[in-house]
Amino acid sequence: MSFTSQVKSELCKIELKKPCCLRAECYGAWLFSKCFTLKEGSYTTENPHVARRMLELAAAGAGASAQLTYAVSRRRQPAYKVTLPEEQERRRLVNEFGHSGLEPSLRINRGALEDSCCQVAFLRGVFLSCGNATDPNKGYHLEFAAPYKNLANDLYALLGEAEAFRISPSLVRRPGGYGVYLKDSGQIENLLTFLGATGASMELMQVKMYKEVKNNINRKTNFETANMDKTYSAAARQIAAIAAISDTVGLSSLPENLQELAALRLNEPELTLRQLGERLGVSRSGVNHRLQKLLEQGEKILKEKGVDGVM
Numbered sequence: 001m002s003f004t005s006q007v008k009s010e011l012c013k014i015e016l017k018k019p020c021c022l023r024a025e026c027y028g029a030w031l032f033s034k035c036f037t038l039k040e041g042s043y044t045t046e047n048p049h050v051a052r053r054m055l056e057l058a059a060a061g062a063g064a065s066a067q068l069t070y071a072v073s074r075r076r077q078p079a080y081k082v083t084l085p086e087e088q089e090r091r092r093l094v095n096e097f098g099h100s101g102l103e104p105s106l107r108i109n110r111g112a113l114e115d116s117c118c119q120v121a122f123l124r125g126v127f128l129s130c131g132n133a134t135d136p137n138k139g140y141h142l143e144f145a146a147p148y149k150n151l152a153n154d155l156y157a158l159l160g161e162a163e164a165f166r167i168s169p170s171l172v173r174r175p176g177g178y179g180v181y182l183k184d185s186g187q188i189e190n191l192l193t194f195l196g197a198t199g200a201s202m203e204l205m206q207v208k209m210y211k212e213v214k215n216n217i218n219r220k221t222n223f224e225t226a227n228m229d230k231t232y233s234a235a236a237r238q239i240a241a242i243a244a245i246s247d248t249v250g251l252s253s254l255p256e257n258l259q260e261l262a263a264l265r266l267n268e269p270e271l272t273l274r275q276l277g278e279r280l281g282v283s284r285s286g287v288n289h290r291l292q293k294l295l296e297q298g299e300k301i302l303k304e305k306g307v308d309g310v311m
């Protein structure tokens with residue numbers, strides 16, 4: 001099941017207790033369905049819960065009887081078609097919310113949203129009929145596909161002024177309509193929770209947390225790799241210096257403690273200062289001090305030989 005379908009199925013389980021909110025959800029769902037007109041049209045969905053909900057909303061919210069038939073979706077999947085076959089039913093639906101069905105440009109009639117409680121129900125209806133939410137594993141994107149420009153503008157304004165949550169949607173022209181969308185994971189989470197899809201919202205949050213942990217691990221690994229490069233380049237410099245001593249005056253010319261360290265460094269270039277110290281029973285700073293002496297002496301030899309600065 002797609003993430004969109006999961007969200008919608010969850011929303012369809014919400015029981016509408018208040019008649020005002022039931023009407024508001026009916027209004028939102030049908031207004032954005034492309035069937036909110038006196039002309040005959042049909043709404044097709046692959047989600048059986050959404051199809052059933054549209055049918056029930058029309059009946060309970062506007063007293064209009066719709067019909068449910070089987071169809072094939074644009075993706076050639078089994079789907080459900082919801083229609084209002086009788087013109088009087090279509091008229092009843094649009095009149096219920098203060099529309100004539102003949103408007104040249106469809107807008108949201110704010111007067112039909114009686115109370116503030118109805119706003120969430122209205123938006124839920126809109127999402128049911130034209131919403132899409134991308135699987136959070138693939139990316140963060142939630143979009144309302146509004147059929148007409150003014151409806152898109154009105155929805156954009158309504159979402160932006162919602163008091164329960166702060167979201168700032170974007171508006172874009174799409175082939176055959178307009179998109180009102182969110183890209184911020186936090187805002188998508190808020191909206192899903194607000195609409196009542198708490199399960200989907202939780203899932204999004206979990207995916208986000210998982211991604212963050214994974215990123216942190218990657219960052220840490222990168223950090224360790226970078227440190228390892230540093231160990232290597234420092235070691236390379238030390239080895240060049242030690243080799244210079246060995247090739248000229250010989251390691252045996254060195255004091256015993258430096259000889260020991262020089263031999264160890266030559267054999268184990270990957271060891272860190274701490275590890276060198278552990279091998280020799282010396283502190284890290286002790287090792288560092290001795291390495292500095294080896295570097296000084298070795299680089300002096302290299303300089304005399306005309307090899308200017310190994311690093």
Ligand SMILES: [Zn+2]
Pocket residue numbers: 018019020021022024115116117118119121
């Ligand atoms: Zn209400």
